[in-house]
Amino acid sequence: MKAPFRYYDSPTFVFSPEDRLLLRYGVHSKEGREASLWDTETGEKLASLPIDGTAAAVSPDGEWLAMGRSDPKQAIALWNPTSLAKEQQVTEDHVYWHDRSTEQWTTGLRIIKRPNLDDPQLVIEYLLRNEADSPRIAALSFTSGMSRFLVDAQRNIKPWPGAEESRSYLVELNVAAGGTLTDPRFRQAFDLTGLEAGTYHFQASSFFFVPTDEPSRRRGVPLHHEFSFTIKDHPAQKSEKEILRTDSEKNHPTVQWGDQVAGLRVGLAWSPREETIPAIFEHGELITADLFVQNVSDMEIDCSSTLPHSMDGWGFSIHHSEGRHITRNQIFFTGFEPQRTFVATLSPGEVKRLTGSPSQFQEKTEEGLVNAPVPQLQFVIAAEPPKTPEARPPYTYGLPTDS
Numbered sequence: 001m002k003a004p005f006r007y008y009d010s011p012t013f014v015f016s017p018e019d020r021l022l023l024r025y026g027v028h029s030k031e032g033r034e035a036s037l038w039d040t041e042t043g044e045k046l047a048s049l050p051i052d053g054t055a056a057a058v059s060p061d062g063e064w065l066a067m068g069r070s071d072p073k074q075a076i077a078l079w080n081p082t083s084l085a086k087e088q089q090v091t092e093d094h095v096y097w098h099d100r101s102t103e104q105w106t107t108g109l110r111i112i113k114r115p116n117l118d119d120p121q122l123v124i125e126y127l128l129r130n131e132a133d134s135p136r137i138a139a140l141s142f143t144s145g146m147s148r149f150l151v152d153a154q155r156n157i158k159p160w161p162g163a164e165e166s167r168s169y170l171v172e173l174n175v176a177a178g179g180t181l182t183d184p185r186f187r188q189a190f191d192l193t194g195l196e197a198g199t200y201h202f203q204a205s206s207f208f209f210v211p212t213d214e215p216s217r218r219r220g221v222p223l224h225h226e227f228s229f230t231i232k233d234h235p236a237q238k239s240e241k242e243i244l245r246t247d248s249e250k251n252h253p254t255v256q257w258g259d260q261v262a263g264l265r266v267g268l269a270w271s272p273r274e275e276t277i278p279a280i281f282e283h284g285e286l287i288t289a290d291l292f293v294q295n296v297s298d299m300e301i302d303c304s305s306t307l308p309h310s311m312d313g314w315g316f317s318i319h320h321s322e323g324r325h326i327t328r329n330q331i332f333f334t335g336f337e338p339q340r341t342f343v344a345t346l347s348p349g350e351v352k353r354l355t356g357s358p359s360q361f362q363e364k365t366e367e368g369l370v371n372a373p374v375p376q377l378q379f380v381i382a383a384e385p386p387k388t389p390e391a392r393p394p395y396t397y398g399l400p401t402d403s
Helices: 081-086 235-251
Strands: 012-015 021-029 032-039 045-049 053-058 065-069 076-079 095-097 105-113 121-130 136-143 148-151 156-160 168-175 187-191 198-211 218-231 264-270 286-295 301-306 341-346 351-353 362-365 368-370 377-382 396-398
Touching: 012 053, 021 053, 095 121, 105 198, 105 218, 121 136, 121 168, 121 198, 121 218, 156 187, 286 301, 286 341, 341 351
Parallel strands: 156 198, 377 396
Antiparallel strands: 012 021, 021 032, 032 045, 053 065, 065 076, 095 105, 105 121, 121 187, 136 168, 136 198, 148 156, 198 218, 264 286, 286 351, 286 377, 301 341, 341 362, 362 368
16 A cells, blocks of 8 residues: 555545445545545555545444535535545546546546557546536546646656647537436547556546636536556566666666656765665765666657756755654745756666766757756755755755654
């Protein structure tokens, strides 16, 4: 059950009386704050609720789930956990329908094609059903073309706005009473080539817009659906990928590698120290590190990295041995700075250093690809965090001795 316990936003957990169900709430998502229901035996996510809850409890018999809401007009919401788990279940024709309607509009998602060994493409189609007894006008904002996506180490996949060589549209269509708005133009395709074998959780979100009583104004009907699918690996390729990983660890013994995601993994090595991780540092010392990227798939991969703002520097996720998250005392301000993107093509097993002067990646500019430096990771450690906020890197992190 990795997913429920990998978090960054201080959520709260509530178990059912028999510890079969786990509710996680108080988490920020793209759509706002949400709660999610999990099966503790299988680790499966059963349902997701876009709710701003501040307190929750399960009845002693496990039949009811109560959540306190921040909206004073609807202070407490009640659900039956069994029914809740079925709300987003797929129907026989591979369509997920949302359990609630907004102004008699119901959103849905059809899975046109799941990825397989021979074709790693996922295709979905967005649907909108008119529950009213008269025809109505609906508008759909969508992007055509092959869609990009984000995938994390927990194998959660989210669509990324926009697509290469694509165009965005806003169209208005009439929907018959009780009818469903469906159109091949409203499909999204995702090329999942390079993703390693395993079970993935796709989190689809988009917006339909419907007219309001005010002229020239529309109201969005939220769409939020999740489903899982499994990518299988060719048996002959497993040993080849393990050899790639083993060889890289022999050739780069001082690099600590992160989790493999979409055929790539990122590694860190302290510089200029020639020692493995963990390393021992002293208070007041400036810590410097380099980033490496490796292709651990069996195919060539084009990858890119967007550098952080120069006043932010590279971000760090530092945790105390007791689990406490250690942050920096930084002054935040708004300042425009053009984004810098570095790209590289990695062959199977190849390792390239992202940081350095110059980087083994190339900067993407209007004039083409050029060789340019990428700043190293730097930060300072101290016994206590700075009392006065810092305005520029390297930032200081308060790490007491033996933390």
